Amino acid sequence: MPGAERGRAVPGTSTMTRNRPGRRPGGPGVPARVLAALLALCFLLVAGCSAIPTQGPVGVIPAAEGEPDAVAPAFDPQGPASGATPERILRDFITAGTGAGDGYSVARQYLTPELEKTWKPEERIVLFRSDPRVEKREAEGVYQIQLETTGTVDGRGLRTNSAVPATETLGVRMVQVNGEWRIGEIPDGIMLAQSSAQDLLISHDLYFYSSNYRFWVPDARWFVRRTGVTARIVGAMLAGPAPYLQGSVTSAFPEGVTLARDSVPITSGRASVELSSEVLENATDLGLQQMNQQLQVNLLGLNDVTSVEMTSGRPIELGATSADLVVPELTPDVGGEQVGIAGGELVRVRNGAVVPIEGLPSVAGLQPRDPAASVSGSAYAFVNADRTTLYVTAPGSQARSVGKGSALTQPSFDPENWVWTTRAVAGRREVIAIPPGGTEANASVLAAGWLGDRTVEELRVSRDGSRALVVTERGGTSEVLLAGIIRSTEGVPQSLTTPLTLPTDGTVDTAKWAGQSTIVASSTGADEEATPVILQLDGEQETMAALDGVLGISAGSDAEDTFYAQAGSTLYRRIGNSWVDEQLQVLDPAFPG
Template sequence: MKRSSTTTADRRGPGDGRIPPPRRSGVIGVLLAALLVLTGCTAIPTQGPVGVISASDDESGDVGLVFDPQGPAPGASPARILLDFITAGTGASDGYSVARQYLTPELQETWRPEERIVLFRSDPRVEEREGEGVYRIQLETTGIVDARGVRTDTVVPATEAMSVRLVQVDGEWRIDDIPDGIMLAQSSAQDLLLSHNLSFYSSDYRYWVPDARWFVRRTGVTARVVAAMLAGPAPYLQGSVTSAFPEGVTLARDSVPITSGTATVELSPQVLENATNLSLQQMNQQLQVNLLNLNDVTSVEMTTDQPIELGPPAPDLVVPELSPDVGTVQVAVAGGELVAVRNGESAPIEDLPSVASLEPRDPATVVSGEAYAFVNVTRKALYIAVPGSEARRIAVGDAFTQPSFDTENWVWTARNADGRGEVIAIPPGGSEEDAAVLTVSWLGEREVRELRISRDGARALVVTERGDTPEVLVSGITRSPDGVPQTLTPPLSLPVDVDVDTAKWAGQSTIVASALGATTRAEPVVLHLNGERESMATLDGVLGISAGTDAEDMFYAQVDSTLYRRIGNSWVDEQIDVIDPAFPG
């Protein structure tokens, strides 16, 4: 159900210093067209003969190169059987038929290879335990992909041990008991796994929210993508995003035929229960954004026993924004005033009264430029300013983080509350008395260094410190039916192996992060929600960072009182004399 975008706070015009409601972007109406084109240790080989999986009759498109492992060698020892079984997990063709040859006939019927994918580095160790045929496999793991395709990586490799049992079948050792799943060398994962963003609606149906998943490269990937979407969002997004499909709807069969670019998705009959033209069109829209450009899909047809008629275009149908644009103008501080940074120079903000007496730091703005928020130099007061009005103090506290605006122009920040991090959100036109103080039990004793709301308003980027360890976390935002923020869901952790004091959104699925300090050599990194990361050139004395809609052309770092722009893997001094730059949001 769509939620109302109205809030309990009174929204007033700019003349009295209140935040105006957000303007709806005209780009929404034209995005439909874009959417439619959218004891011993034995070494194990991590690569074997390479083959090509050809597409099945149900799916077109190149699935990609895969490894072509061999079956069990006659007379192989239990240790060799286990090591070769790990290698055989790289062969996904024909239902992992090669890997199943290493299992007893009974286990072949029940073993689920993609229930859990363990990513490892270094060579596995196989140790014999007490009891005939009892062994233990030890792995130095770097990540796990669960049955939903959600990948969790670790910065420091962990150790995992699994107990297995082998028995003799017709004089040959075969595996009789082993946990479901396969084990892949990290070096092979890029070739064997496919990263794909599922898309769910934001709670107001105005934005697509990405949900990064990983799938084994094999035939049937289109059906597996649809099945994953129907099963719902990853845990950290549950309650913060929505699906157009009713709970319980599944694929009627395990394949999605693709003919001349049209994917035919046959669904269970529940899809038609209480369906309206609007809900069916939203379902079709969601299928399209999830499948376009996957296996050359250009259009989607929904069916049950027969094609589902969508009916005439529903007047309430909104085409969500896939990549919200925050523009190219930043807000910053120069000479004690808020300024706009554009085209390589800074300029005063039109009609904005002076705020120099308030000693502004860490400003934020909305995309329209109709409202600004900032903290004072002591971080004990939070202010709102709109053109044509004097700045207004809206909250007091201790150690406020840089404010952040969401899509409904709520102002978000975190502050210290009796030694604990506290997240608050203040509605447009409101003040601390109207603030939503969010219940975030998982924060515990963590200190919040940064809080940034995503450009779709559904997620929060949080940088915390637990002990001496920095954490970069992404959490879903749950709201009441009338849009009031309620809590942050248990987060997704993005592991980092460098010091991090700050992080910013750089698009929908990308985050940039860096250490801060006048005497610190920073190693900024780009973090992707699918677990991948990339390092950038080091930079001395970074005091702040800002990012627009991407991390390539719109990523800036403040050093002293000038901005450096990322160009490729280098930093170029833009010679703009400002501090605390920030893109809208």
């Protein structure tokens, strides 16, 4: 790479602040692009058949190390000790939660016979650090467990991480059974030390359709690593998306469809998914084929699954391939070219060089800043220097004003070429989206009451067009938020859902998409040292080497090969754990989107 040859490296180390115990579909060593090719091939093969194959030799697929269906690593908790005190019973019960085998049979030994039958161990998982405190209360048999928590995982696999450690207190009632202390009342769920959770929990992306069925949208979940987790993943998918995605993504499965049994047998690599009868109600060939696609994208590569069959009492016939069946994109590629500003003009940045955009009229007189490019490269947008006017331009077309306001944020193109920005209105922020060829007169002003008095630093639409990444500041505290985009049946943006908060440490002034499940973020300041961070939607974080004077960041389809930082008037590229000076005099570089 030319820039790397002539540049200088800023060394540093990468720190994983949360261990990444699980894997995404495709497993370790299987890149997303390989999985996408496998999915496309499988969809084509299935589309050519009238029904999913149901014949084949019966075999047992051993779970490889790290596979989601593998039994959890060597945790061998013991049952209650004879004559143990209530405090000892409670402490040992917490430890017993690491034993997921046989339906948490060891942990159930600490419960009364009545509670043993109703206790739901995975209804809520509390993650903690430091030793739990067990204290006796004044009332007879009443105790409490105090935990310094780092997060929770609910019954749907949704993980919530605490930005800073918090404290949680669980009330417990102890009773004697045959002369031995047992737990008579305790909230459903288990408690896992953070160190144990790194081995016992796995992350897995569920996938739902974008509202136009063109893209797969990931929904990060966490599950206990144990036999039967494949069924839990399918069950979670059938139950629908996370709250922040509801209304912005679509499932091919009708509401009310469930697994007909609590397992998904895998025979010679084929996962057999037995569904409740509702799956066939008013089902069309297109709908069934879309359901099959969704099952495949959620299961292929998981525990060596190579094909999927849907059944409901018998194999489900898919029918002839529908002309309307679309194979959605799993990992939208935005290419390796950026738009930036050099000499007051919009320019292309690619392969270590800055070149003019062919056919683009001069925009220097408009003092352009913060440019954006459509994925097709056919349109560009930018704001003026004082961020009061939004412009759109294209090769062969003069720039035209499409919106005005105060403190406009960097524009962002969605896949349908709507141009998004935010502006300050009467002390509050408003989100606007300009349609292709349109102006402020026919813009969509999105409902997002949750913005309240937050100051919006940045808004970036995901490459699937279903989610908005929003960086805000309120009361001196930075927030990185992820909201779903709800559209009309015609695709017009209407509102943003109540967002998911991504925990971050320190100040964040800017954030960008780096693929479907990855976000890069950083503080900015000409005279400050910044430490950019890579955020995964499942809560994982990776801290990059520090860099002085960061003014902005940009990222392409991943954070490994296409992660850049502008420091001063030059561009640095991430190479491994270091920053390499590309020695390119360019401002505000941005990948398409």
